[in-house]
Amino acid sequence: MIVAKGLRKQFMVRGQTLVAVDRISFTVGNGEVYGLLGPNGAGKTTTLRMVMGLLDPDEGHVEIGGVRTDIDPIAIRSQLGLISTNDGVYPWLTVREMLMYFADLYAVEVPVAQIRLEELAELLNIRSFLDQRCSTLSTGQKQRVTLARGLMHDPPVMLLDEPTRGLDVVGSQTVFEFIDLLKKRGKSVLLSTHRLDEAERVCDRFGLLHHGTVRYEGTLDDLRTLTGKYHLVDMFIDLIREDRQSVPSPTAGA
Secondary structure, three states: OEEEEEEEEEEEEOOEEEEEEEEEEEEEOOOOEEEEEOOOOOOHHHHHHHHHOOOOOOEEEEEEOOEEOOOOHHHHHOOEEEEEOOOOOOOOOEHHHHHHHHHHHOOOOHHHHHHHHHHHHHHOOOHHHOOOEHHHOOHHHHHHHHHHHOOOOOOOEEEEEOOOOOOOHHHHHHHHHHHHHHHHOOOEEEEEEOOHHHHHHHOOEEEEEEOOEEEEEEOHHHHHHHHOOOOHHHHHHHHHHHHHHHOOOOOOOO
16 A cells, blocks of 8 residues: 655745645555546646655655655555556567566566466466567557566565557557556555546546645546536646636736
């Protein structure tokens, strides 16, 4: 389980203080997909980095399975799997070599890693190219290898950072099926995305981030009741309109 309590993070940008994340809290249970949603600049990536222990929050803390990231960040990282569109493959390694290499990084014993590789090869349909060099794979094949890599150490928590960015319909469907697999295995899944239509399809609960704060949180039905809107896109459009209406006109008071 993921528990984030009162996270706050600010940066200095050109001499000005920028509050990227402002005291946000959320939980993600076992077998649950939580969508951390928002436009670019909403604070999603900063939040993920604090969850991973890569950034220290100025206030608040994160717990993974009851262990705080600020107390034992190394132990926490062994409990996490990360899937991101920025991930790549090692071109001169075969798929098998690369997956076994990542298992070794997480100290997975070789017999266990071999069993897990065979299982994932079947689940993610990568068996036919396990012994090809990664440089020879298609985009879709590389994507499935990346998904398998995230599960080689069988982490209880998975972080998905814009996992469908740049993918076509078929590639996106592969990600959706992967998320369904994670749920069935009881993983806690934190999904960060600005693809709101896709989030509606796969998430159990949502946190709608805007200017570093969680403006709405709950199931889709909860959010519909709170906002009076049916789709996530319409909810965010309303938030953006609120911003525009709150900015004074240049001629106001003239």
